[in-house]
Amino acid sequence: MxxxxxxxxxxxxxxxxxxxxxxxxxxxxxxxxxxxxxxxxxxxxxxxxxxxxxxxxxxxxxxxxxxxxxxxxxxxxxxxxxxxxxxxxxxxxxxxxxxxxxxxxxxxxxxxxxxxxxxxxxxxxxxxxxxxxxxxxxxxxxxxxxxxxxxxxxxxxxxxxxxxxxxxxxxxxxxxxxxxxxxxxxxxxxxxxxxxxxxxxxxxxxxxxxxxxxxxxxxxxxxxxxxxHVIMSVPNVFLTDLKPYTKMHNMPAVTKEVELMMNPDTAFAAPPEGEEAAPPSRFGVKDIEDITWKNYVDSLTCTQCGRCTEVCPANITGKLLSPRKIMVDVRRRMKDKGPHFAKDNNYTDGKSLVGDYISKEELLACTSCNACVQECPVNIDHVSIIMDARRYLVMEESSAPNEWNMMFTNIENNGAPWQFSPEDRMNWAEGIQLKVNG
The missing domain is CATH 1.20.950 (Fumarate Reductase Cytochrome B subunit)
Incomplete structure (x- = not known):
């Protein structure tokens, strides 16, 4: 007894x-x-x-x-x-x-x-x-x-x-x-x-x-x-993002605005009464309150085995980026800020995930190839956090390399990343026997 x-x-x-x-x-x-x-x-x-x-x-x-x-x-x-x-x-x-x-x-x-x-x-x-x-x-x-x-x-x-x-x-x-x-x-x-x-x-x-x-x-x-990961790996694999590796998720707020602009009937019309959409609190990810719950599950599941970093082309060529570090930093930031922020939504310690834990240089080094996601034995999605953090840098901080800004301008003006007029798009085909549709 x-x-x-x-x-x-x-x-x-x-x-x-x-x-x-x-x-x-x-x-x-x-x-x-x-x-x-x-x-x-x-x-x-x-x-x-x-x-x-x-x-x-x-x-x-x-x-x-x-x-x-x-x-x-x-x-x-x-x-x-x-x-x-x-x-x-x-x-x-x-x-x-x-x-x-x-x-x-x-x-x-x-x-x-x-x-x-x-x-x-x-x-x-x-x-x-x-x-x-x-x-x-x-x-x-x-x-x-x-x-x-x-x-x-x-x-x-x-x-x-x-x-x-x-x-x-x-x-x-x-x-x-x-x-x-x-x-x-x-x-x-x-x-x-x-x-x-x-x-x-x-x-x-x-x-x-x-x-x-x-x-x-x-x-x-x-x-x-x-x-x-002994406990978290099975749930995380079940929660795998089933989209193709290279497909990025659109931001709902931006997608809605684009769809309205593309529709001649709604492009310049005021929204119906009562359907005014509240502006998003932030574009992309700056800190832990901006990540999805699945991002947090990924960080808890990380085994720190290093298989992701081992195949990362940016890391292999000497860049600062380590996909494993991204996961470690998300978990570490949640540990530092989470207990306080859960009690007080206005809490701030003067730091943020992007900038103090993950540097801009790390984020810009990513090639979005998804080799890390493909290799991860527990199906962690490192790239989704990197892409959303980049969106924050570009859309909130206007912080992007000059080459990116030029590309954004060209897409806005010309409908393509290259700096030429849409009217000149088929000039390369002049003088050759080429059937062009459309």
């Missing part, structure tokens, strides 16, 4: 703290705009099955991708066992799901095998980060804290898996006719075969408590870590 009480207290505390943290993050969504719409559920479900559960984009790097995919699939299987432990902890039972019979044996055997695979994978990840020093783990946004964030999370996962296998070993040694199969843990059973029954019981209980306490700690570390 004392074990049940202690476990229930731990469960309530951990759940309460996690609930408070998540509720705080959710409150920041009220700051953002609701411009992103969810449609085409069938296509979204297909994308989620392929990208999130099938790990198709992760597997583009076959070796390390397979290791990561195995960790993810193992996480799903082991979560079933963790849920069973939670039920056992509250109810005072032992292996309550054993009534599932052969299916239960398959689940626990798979969990045991995956635990060993995850241990190997975590060691490989640590070696890549601290010994091989893979280049894409570096960058101005990858601070000392970012590296320790990843290291601590990997060490916690290692401890979770070792304690799980230790718990399995203790269970096999202490129960004569145990339920399930533990093929990997059984290989190490000789390590405790000489222990007394009391010592085996202590060994089992120590590993059980270590595992469950680490689950609670890890759960509450996640929202403050890049490893929050």
């Amino acid at each position: 004392s074990k049940q009480i202690a476990f229930t207290v731990f469960l309530l505390i951990a759940s309460g703290v996690f609930g408070y943290t998540v509720n705080r993050l959710i409150s920041f969504f009220r700051i953002t705009k609701r411009d992103f719409k969810i449609d085409n559920i069938g296509e979204r479900t297909k994308t989620t099955l392929l990208v999130a559960f099938g790990q198709t984009k992760i597997l583009r790097k076959p070796v390390i991708g397979l290791l990561h995919a195995l960790v993810w699939w193992g996480f799903i299987v082991i979560t079933i066992g963790t849920a069973e432990m939670a039920i056992d902890g509250v109810a005072g039972t032992e292996r309550i799901l054993q009534f599932l019979g052969p299916l239960y044996t398959l689940i626990v055997a798979s969990g045991d095998i995956f635990a060993a695979i995850i241990i190997i994978a975590c060691v490989a990840f640590l070696v890549r980060r601290h010994i091989m020093k893979v280049k894409r783990f570096e960058g101005v946004e990858m601070t000392h804290k970012s590296h320790w964030d990843a290291t601590i999370a990997l060490l916690m996962i290692l401890l979770l898996m070792v304690s799980l296998m230790g718990m399995n070993m203790g269970y096999m040694q202490s129960v004569e006719n145990y339920v399930g199969a533990f093929p990997v843990s059984a290989m190490f059973l000789g390590m405790i075969s000489g222990m007394s029954p009391e010592s085996v019981h202590l060994f089992h209980e120590t590993n059980w408590w270590t595992h469950i306490v680490m689950v609670f700690v890890f759960l509450n570390v996640l929202p403050y870590s890049k490893h929050f």
